[in-house]
Amino acid sequence: MSVSPTVSRASGIRHLLLMAFRRPGLLAAVAFLLAVAIGTAWPQFLSAYDPIAADPLQAQLPPGAAHWFGTDQLGRDVFSRVVHGARYSILIGVSAVVIAAVVGSILGLFAGLARGVIDEAITRFLDVVSAFPDLLLALVLISFTGPGTVNLIFALGVASIPRFARVVRAQTFVIAESGYVEQAKTFGLTKAVLVLRHILPHAMAQVPILATIGLGTAIIGAAGLSFLGMGPQPPIPEWGAMLAEGRNYLRVAWWIGVWPGVAITLTVISVSVLGRHWQASFEGRRQG
């Protein structure tokens, strides 16, 4: 997890071990995310049952040895569905964040470097877009495109563009005014070299951190929209959609609606812990 270029590989590993010893929370978060990653890439590795095929004879079994998380109203193994669901929830979240980060960074950089009228136009546009709450903006977009996985990604991604654009724009401004950029000007560097060498790396430095923290928000947003039926359609085992089904069986089979929620919360906590640790070490390094 070391991003410092000065830390060599060997000391990086030692650094990691030390970190694991001192920060058990961080270690747990990384371990859980690894499990989620495996569930995303290779769900069969972790689960024994088919997440889609119904088996009415096995319906609504409480958690037990055969079905760790129990079975749902159609007799499907909840654990398998949660594991397979990682693929949808994570991929929707990651794709939405990537869209937002890429477009947002480009807009932010453009505004920050161009300044003047272009900056004003972009900032005003962002102001207008942020006047609609994220989730509602996504809903508006979906009412044009209709529900579905791809449409959900697009809607969520567009809705979180302003957050990235704002940070990158502000960073670009700060760095363009910084002492070392001024100093570099006195060396006679051309504008292009100045931007590439000194402004761009710093302006973009926070984007991956912001994206990590934003991933948590995106996963929750995706689950919420799926809960409302805007995302992947049944019988796809997406976590938010599973919660919507579980809500109806709460009185008779609590486990259907609880486990997907636990999966969401743990994933988001892990992502946040990772993102915050990264941010803290980034700021620590910046302050020296």
Place this chain on the structure above:
Amino acid sequence: MTPLIHIRNLAIGFPKAGEPNTVVRGLDLTIHRGESVALVGESGSGKSVTARSLVGLTGTGAKLTADVFDIDGENALDFHERSWRQLRGNKIGFVLQDALVSLDPLRRISQQLSDALGDGSFFRRQDRHGESLTLLNSVGIPDPARRLTQYPHQLSGGLRQRALIATAIARGPALVIADEPTTALDATVQKQILDLLAERRRAGNTLLLISHDLAIVSRLADRVLVMRNGQVVEQGPTAEILSAPSHPYTRQLLDAIPSASSRGYRLSPAGHEARITAATTQVPATAKSAERRRLLLPPKSIDPQRKVLTVDHLFKRYGSGAASSLVVNDVSFKLAAGESLGIVGESGSGKTTVARIVLGLVAPDAGRVLIDGRPWSQLTEAQRRTHRAGIQLIAQDALSSFDPRYTVERIVGESLDSVAIFGAERKRRVLEVLDAVRLGPAFLTRHPRELSGGQRQRIAIARAFAPRPKLLVADEPVSALDVSIQAQVLDLLAELQAASGTSLLFISHDLGVVHHLTDRVVVMKEGRIVETGNVSAVFAAPRHSYTQALLEAIPTLA
């Protein structure tokens, strides 16, 4: 009569991970009523922590031990938070530096005075208008009724600091502790505050002054304790310490103060070069106490015929309409090859803007800058670019002038981009200039945040000299440094300038530094040049009233 403060063998540490991290050790301090005592030292000497321990505010995690720790006859080692709270403000008042941040910026002066007059509890609180007015009067704030309704940022620096002092003396404490009370203030304002404190001293009030500045101390204190690395190295009556210091560190501190008398001489002790690689600057204990001889700096060669820099009727306005202000107003001067020119002025005088125009970072509204008699400010940036190597900048805050991702090698090497020196030749030149500022090759791979303040400023100097510029613009290059580090940096600057024949445009608010280092001086006020001439002549016989006021305001060793 029992002394107000009686401390024996005080030690303060901030234990962390099993290590004691002692910041103060073996400190004895006694303050009698009516006395004025000063703790003097550089950063890290432990003077501020010592002061804070007297009001029980060393912070959480501090471990304090002492054989005796009596405040007004009571054993403060037994104090609980409640006892400390009763002591604070009542028995001891505390003044910090920079009232802009040491007063709550979101509350009016009246509220803060009422808070300071009150008993500090949240629920019993009242407005004390009358008492507040009296207090502001007593610290010499004119029109106090209006000031009461204002916020700290609406007051000038001097009034703000007076208001802060007013809160500290609100409940008539027996002792006032002033921790760097005039740091960050302009010289003329600093003088007003010192006068106010001196007045209180004459009126018989007890004062504990914390300062890095021996000159300030000499005006206010009866007795001085010189601290270093958590220990008192020397103490005694102020006049004695200043005229005949017995400890080499005290002497080194005194020698390090730049002034008229130090012109042409080194400020830092001889042979310090060998020790710079070590973390601290150790003074050999073997040096004899009476020995105070200065070493000569190498002579400069000035070619008065060759004007490297010509500044011709510059004007610069910031803002527009009624809110605009003329930051630079008809400024002209010349700088000859090898010469040093100081620009002196308080904050807002426009001196930094002049520097930025000379550097070609800001375009003047009118007037022009010539380099070697050829146009400079009128050129386009593309035309200027090829000549940029000839003019280099040393900024005040070296750390922020370094790209934090870069190593020292890349930082210094980048200035050689402009003269197209790359590869092995670049590395050779980088090593050469690092050696010139007495930093070894081990520093090549360091990052800025791994360096001390003095090392950072050395690297900034090395970088500026690397492309062999004909003009060096130094904007307050030493004002953030401790006096002994400042001495080393100034010596280096003088040495390198003499060796390279570079001209130096030196911007500073510190008249002592300018007097020590430069040949000619330009005094600026509100964007205008009020006086200019040979530095010794101007400072010996200032013609303009502002220059006179500036010079009077400098605290000198009494």
Place this chain on the structure above:
Amino acid sequence: MDVENVTALRQVPVSPASRHFSLMRATLLSQVLGRVGSGILVLWAAITLSFISLHVAPGDIVSLLIGEQLRTPVIEAAIRAEWGLDEPLFSQYLSYLWRVLHGDFGRSYILQTDVATLILSQILPTLKLTAAALVVAVVFAVISAVATAGLRWPRRIAGAMELVLVSTPSFWLGIVLLFIFSFTLKLFPVAGDRTFSALVLPALSLGLSLGAVIGQVLREGLERALEEPFALTVRSWGANGLTLRLRHGLRHAALPAVTLTGWLIGNLLSGAVITEQVFGRPGLGKITVDAVLGKDLPVVLAVAILSAFIYVVLSTLVDILYLLIDPRLRART
């Protein structure tokens, strides 16, 4: 250090809408007017954006407005008349703007009703829920921040709790609360909006995670304020910890928290959509979800513009509040 540089470091963060006016150190009144103007501009742009989106969206505008309803010549003629589709685009725009400014959001052809009437009939339960959730969020945040700032273990515990709350989707929190308090303990009703007790669980599930976010910001701000030099000065007057925190610290901590308010309101409004579904409450949430799934664009756009309006009004108020809290942003006289 030079005084110029000291003050340069103390730049206060400026909220987005106020950034354009921070350089104009005019009087308080003109700053307030500037912010109101800026808000109106954003609102106008939001309405324009929704108009543009109808015209650039793929598919012809009549079928977009009909949604899932059957297309008959009668309805098509009605839409053409209502939206003036036979007129030039610009006069369509002007008449749309005019209608929206008068609170006329057109007709929903799916529900066969006037959109404004529909929204008005459903807005009250949603506002009730949002207000209750706001109270929950603010109370939680202030208590959790003031009680734990700067204290090692309490802040760790509060921090962990906040991390869990922030990471929990509000609708799942709602499901868990329902399961525990309604199905198992039978303390609160499962659904509906009849009694005050029916409001408790929805308000908690909506408010707690936002309270956790504000709590984090507030605590961080409080701790930063307590580290400032002025905190030392205040303590040197003999002030006790509570005085320092409440009288001095909280106000500083409120500055960054207040800038979050716009975001917070937006989140409450859109979060309410989901919470209402979980608890089967009447309100805007239900009609919004139905409208989105049925592609009932007149309703969706009306809800969007309404929430943008609420956002703009509130964040303008917050900007003005910011001026009142921080005298440094006000005019220098």
